[in-house]
Amino acid sequence: MKGSIFAAIALGAADASAHYIFQQLQVGGTKYPLWQGVRQHTNYNSPVTDLSSADLRCNVGGGRGSGTQTVSVRAGDSVTFFSDVAVYHQGPTSLYMSKAPGSAADYDGSGQWFKIYDWGPTITGSGASWKLDSSYTANIPSCIPDGEYLLRIQSLGIHNPWPAGIPQFYISCAQIKVTGGGSANPSPAVSIPGAFKETDPGYTANIYNNLRSYTVPGPSVFTCGAGNTNPGNPPVTPPQTTLATTTRVPNPTTVPAPGGCSVARYGQCGGNGYTGCTTCASGSTCSRTNDWYSQCV
Numbered sequence: 201m202k203g204s205i206f207a208a209i210a211l212g213a214a215d216a217s218a219h220y221i222f223q224q225l226q227v228g229g230t231k232y233p234l235w236q237g238v239r240q241h242t243n244y245n246s247p248v249t250d251l252s253s254a255d256l257r258c259n260v261g262g263g264r265g266s267g268t269q270t271v272s273v274r275a276g277d278s279v280t281f282f283s284d285v286a287v288y289h290q291g292p293t294s295l296y297m298s299k300a301p302g303s304a305a306d307y308d309g310s311g312q313w314f315k316i317y318d319w320g321p322t323i324t325g326s327g328a329s330w331k332l333d334s335s336y337t338a339n340i341p342s343c344i345p346d347g348e349y350l351l352r353i354q355s356l357g358i359h360n361p362w363p364a365g366i367p368q369f370y371i372s373c374a375q376i377k378v379t380g381g382g383s384a385n386p387s388p389a390v391s392i393p394g395a396f397k398e399t400d401p402g403y404t405a406n407i408y409n410n411l412r413s414y415t416v417p418g419p420s421v422f423t424c425g426a427g428n429t430n431p432g433n434p435p436v437t438p439p440q441t442t443l444a445t446t447t448r449v450p451n452p453t454t455v456p457a458p459g460g461c462s463v464a465r466y467g468q469c470g471g472n473g474y475t476g477c478t479t480c481a482s483g484s485t486c487s488r489t490n491d492w493y494s495q496c497v
């Protein structure tokens with residue numbers, strides 16, 4: 201971890217020892233073993249911080265994927281990245297895709313990238329809350345052309361604000377083969393490196409200083425058009441009590457109950473593609489938010 205000496209001291213040794221690695225992929229209802237479909241990089245759990253480095257694409261050692269299986273995804277299917285440890289640095293997480301000229305395994309990511317999802321903050325008068333989690337789910341756009349792609353997750357830690365600190369990119373790429381797609385030409389398209397600058401407001405933002413709005417770095421999210429937006433994960437549920445900006449928002453958790461399962465309040469209990477527990481903890485009931493998401497309230 202880079203950052204100011206002050207910040208390093210303030211954050212303590214535990215911070216440096218347990219960063220997160222996006223190492224597992226689920227497609228629809230199929231959860232693959234560790235590093236199957238995901239390129240195993242050599243950066244362990246360290247971030248990439250150099251905005252001009254090709255390591256920003258698929259992390260250190262992730263430039264090729266000859267040893268990685270490419271997994272099939274139907275256009276429109278949900279995909280989930282899992283990390284070994286839940287993300288805990290505040291900041292946005294995004295999903296990008298880039299079409300390989302040939303096989304995804306041979307592709308270094310030097311072509312054009314488009315963004316398919318952003319998890320930005322929920323900002324209230326008392327601060328910002330982020331999706332800090334160990335799984336991030338979104339849908340592959342249904343209109344993109346068939347072919348092999350890199351699917352890239354990026355969690356950007358902005359907990360040590362620029363310029364005293366350096367934002368941290370936690371990255372992995374999966375190799376996917378899309379079928380059943382369409383003929384869209386996804387845009388806007390960007391190069392990596394190049395898509396992120398030291399002048400981006402979402403890069404320089406100070407989350408501890410009266411954050412009123414936030415723009416996730418990178419291009420705008422590509423969608424297939426009206427009525428076809430990406431459902432992805434639900435927005436972060438704003439906390440009910442006053443939240444200090446440094447307080448971590450508890451993740452909705454599923455807790456087992458005798459004789460079955462139980463979803464804690466604000467946890468997911470239903471929706472298209474959802475295969476988890478549908479029983480809400482006592483005191484809450486499962487309420488439909490949209491076709492893709494119901495939660496216990």
Ligand SMILES: [Cu+2]
Nearest residue numbers: 201215216289
């Ligand atoms: Cu850290």
